[in-house]
Amino acid sequence: MTFKVDSNGYYGQYGGAFIPEMLYPNIQQLKQSYLQIIGSSAFQNEFQQLLKYYVGRPTPLYFSHRLSKKYGTKIYFKREDLCHTGAHKINNTIGQILLAKYMGKDRIIAETGAGQHGVATASVCALMGVKCIVYMGSVDIKRQSPNVARMKMLGAEVRAATSGSKTLKDATNEAIRDWINNPEKTHYIIGSVVGPHPYPDMVSRFQSVISQELTHQLEFLEGRSFPDYLVACVGGGSNAAGLFYHFLDNPKVTIFCVEAAGHGVNSGKSAATTQLGRPGIIHGSKTLLMQNADGQIQEPHSISAGLDYPGVGPLFAHLKDTKRAHFRAVSDRDAMLWGLELSKMDGIIPAIETSHALGVLESEKFNKDDIIVFGCSGRGDKDLDTYINYFEL
Amino acid sequence: MNNRLDGLFKPNKKILSIYFTAGYPRINDTATILRGLQKSNVDLVEIGMPFSDPLADGPTIQSSSTVALKNGMSTKILFEQLQNIRMDIHLPLIIMGYFNPILQYGVEKFCEECAQIGIDGLIIPDLPLQVYEQSYELYFEKYNLHNIFLITPQTSEGRIQKIDQKSKSFIYMVSSNSVTGSKNRVEDKVLSYFKRVKSQPITSPKLIGFGISNNQTYRTALKFADGVIIGSAFINFLDNNSIEDIGKFIKSIKE
Numbered sequence: 001m002t003f004k005v006d007s008n009g010y011y012g013q014y015g016g017a018f019i020p021e022m023l024y025p026n027i028q029q030l031k032q033s034y035l036q037i038i039g040s041s042a043f044q045n046e047f048q049q050l051l052k053y054y055v056g057r058p059t060p061l062y063f064s065h066r067l068s069k070k071y072g073t074k075i076y077f078k079r080e081d082l083c084h085t086g087a088h089k090i091n092n093t094i095g096q097i098l099l100a101k102y103m104g105k106d107r108i109i110a111e112t113g114a115g116q117h118g119v120a121t122a123s124v125c126a127l128m129g130v131k132c133i134v135y136m137g138s139v140d141i142k143r144q145s146p147n148v149a150r151m152k153m154l155g156a157e158v159r160a161a162t163s164g165s166k167t168l169k170d171a172t173n174e175a176i177r178d179w180i181n182n183p184e185k186t187h188y189i190i191g192s193v194v195g196p197h198p199y200p201d202m203v204s205r206f207q208s209v210i211s212q213e214l215t216h217q218l219e220f221l222e223g224r225s226f227p228d229y230l231v232a233c234v235g236g237g238s239n240a241a242g243l244f245y246h247f248l249d250n251p252k253v254t255i256f257c258v259e260a261a262g263h264g265v266n267s268g269k270s271a272a273t274t275q276l277g278r279p280g281i282i283h284g285s286k287t288l289l290m291q292n293a294d295g296q297i298q299e300p301h302s303i304s305a306g307l308d309y310p311g312v313g314p315l316f317a318h319l320k321d322t323k324r325a326h327f328r329a330v331s332d333r334d335a336m337l338w339g340l341e342l343s344k345m346d347g348i349i350p351a352i353e354t355s356h357a358l359g360v361l362e363s364e365k366f367n368k369d370d371i372i373v374f375g376c377s378g379r380g381d382k383d384l385d386t387y388i389n390y391f392e393l
Numbered sequence: 394m395n396n397r398l399d400g401l402f403k404p405n406k407k408i409l410s411i412y413f414t415a416g417y418p419r420i421n422d423t424a425t426i427l428r429g430l431q432k433s434n435v436d437l438v439e440i441g442m443p444f445s446d447p448l449a450d451g452p453t454i455q456s457s458s459t460v461a462l463k464n465g466m467s468t469k470i471l472f473e474q475l476q477n478i479r480m481d482i483h484l485p486l487i488i489m490g491y492f493n494p495i496l497q498y499g500v501e502k503f504c505e506e507c508a509q510i511g512i513d514g515l516i517i518p519d520l521p522l523q524v525y526e527q528s529y530e531l532y533f534e535k536y537n538l539h540n541i542f543l544i545t546p547q548t549s550e551g552r553i554q555k556i557d558q559k560s561k562s563f564i565y566m567v568s569s570n571s572v573t574g575s576k577n578r579v580e581d582k583v584l585s586y587f588k589r590v591k592s593q594p595i596t597s598p599k600l601i602g603f604g605i606s607n608n609q610t611y612r613t614a615l616k617f618a619d620g621v622i623i624g625s626a627f628i629n630f631l632d633n634n635s636i637e638d639i640g641k642f643i644k645s646i647k648e
């Protein structure tokens with residue numbers, strides 16, 4: 001069994017590139033050049049330098065004494081929240097901005113939900129001196145206002161997506177429409193392992209720095225190069241894809257993907273895509289997605305904007321079908337409480353997306369000697385308003 | 394059974410094709426609009442199946458789709474509305490829709506149903522040529538439906554040739570690098586694209602769509618193609634006028 005993309009852009013039955021003809025040349029150009037560009041030593045030199053000196057990698061693998069004691073197992077956090085701009089998203093935007101440069105593109109568009117990907121894109125555009133336009137659902141603009149201000153300060157133009165549910169799905173639609181309208185000098189920096197091939201594979205590769213570092217860090221700290229468990233939250237799946245990348249073929253590593261249950265998986269207000277979804281096409285990819293019987297895409301709900309997406313990267317649909325990964329869903333309420341728990345126990349205020357992952361500490365049983373690594377995908381600064389309102393702080 | 398698209402294109406005949414979103418402005422307008430279009434001597438009609446996430450469409454068709462879905466339009470209801478349409482509608486009919494609703498309905502079942510109703514062709518903007526060839530062409534053949542392909546200013550000459558060979562009917566020439574929407578004039582850049590395509594050896598008839606909205610853009614486009622497709626401008630017309638007045642709109646285009 002393989003979990004790498006095949007030559008047609010599929011993970012098992014999922015993936016592909018279901019794009020209108022208008023996008024064919026752009027996707028074709030990406031498909032034909034991405035592996036060669038990413039593999040070149042010139043690219044790798046620049047990429048590694050920027051990851052080190054701009055992003056601040058490697059990120060620590062942090063052992064939580066107090067949580068380990070409380071839950072009777074060995075709990076580590078891979079600290080992507082310590083990346084520049086506060087989340088794993090920048091691993092991908094650094095990679096893609098370099099790729100855009102090598103392809104001669106000088107205008108960047110992006111979609112964003114939580115605003116983390118938007119900020120990470122705006123930052124690297126400032127770094128490279130290129131024009132940046134970020135599409136963001138008008139609902140998200142309200143609930144993630146600090147990130148909107150950041151993007152503006154970084155010189156990006158934030159355009160509100162006002163169609164549909166006015167969240168991440170709609171921002172993605174608008175970004176794709178922008179690309180149709182501006183096909184020549186524009187590169188679209190997608191923020192997760194979603195969209196048409198080759199995006200899911202390309203973004204996974206850029207995020208795979210997470211599991212690559214983890215291999216060495218575990219070797220150093222535990223004397224073995226793999227953990228017993230990996231746990232990550234899944235919106236589109238980019239932080240999870242990065243955390244799992246080098247371990248997918250190692251059957252000794254048990255993998256948990258945690259989705260947002262919202263008000264409850266069957267409440268009608270949920271974003272637990274792999275439980276509620278059926279195979280279909282969203283944003284150019286065949287994957288599991290939340291839809292009605294007629295094939296209309298449904299509006300998801302999560303308190304965390306970054307998980308508020310009705311689809312999931314095609315890799316994750318494949319991980320679900322093959323049972324390689326276990327899927328869990330954690331509610332808005334529980335996620336908020338886990339966020340508080342991590343803050344009080346470790347002095348780490350996590351992004352609400354990240355908080356969802358901690359739910360497995362309650363739902364699963366772990367042994368004393370098990371090594372569990374959580375992807376700590378982002379910090380909670382952007383969510384302070386939500387935390388304040390929720391807990392009446 | 395003959396495909397009505399086969400007899401449509403004749404030398405020196407210019408085609409006017411109108412797109413509308415099924416279920417808009419009201420859910421039961423489908424047949425009324427079709428009759429209005431037939432009475433106004435339109436040559437071809439594209440019936441749009443509304444989709445929640447129409448990636449290739451601009452604001453006008455997006456919002457008509459949203460309204461149509463709110464009105465309750467679905468694939469099943471559309472097929473019910475079209476069930477006896479061939480009793481009085483003799484125009485060639487095309488269904489235009491995004492792939493996911495068709496996939497969920499079942500592609501073969503969808504094609505079968507279209508054939509039974511008397512639909513002549515399909516336009517599925519997000520079904521790429523390669524996937525069509527590999528997995529679905531056989532159903533189109535079986536049910537004698539013509540799949541209509543798009544070309545854009547970015548489409549390479551080689552690919553245009555390939556699409557031309559695959560086409561059983563006309564090629565849909567997207568007028569500019571853009572999502573749907575009406576424009577008042579044809580830009581110079583677009584004109585040079587029209588000229589470039591006109592000089593190419595293409596055997597299929599060509600219809601120009603996206604951005605055709607009035608007599609001026611209609612006449613310009615006709616110099617380079619066998620006809621035009623009007624969508625957003627027609628939907629804008631329906632926003633402000635009654636269905637009985639469709640004839641006036643068509644007249645204003647043809648003048």
Ligand SMILES: Cc1ncc(COP(=O)(O)O)c(C=O)c1O
Binds near residue numbers: 240305354
């Ligand atoms: C901190 C953080 N974690 C997770 C996510 C979810 O995205 P993905 O599943 O691609 O990692 C986001 C998205 O915005 C995020 O900001």
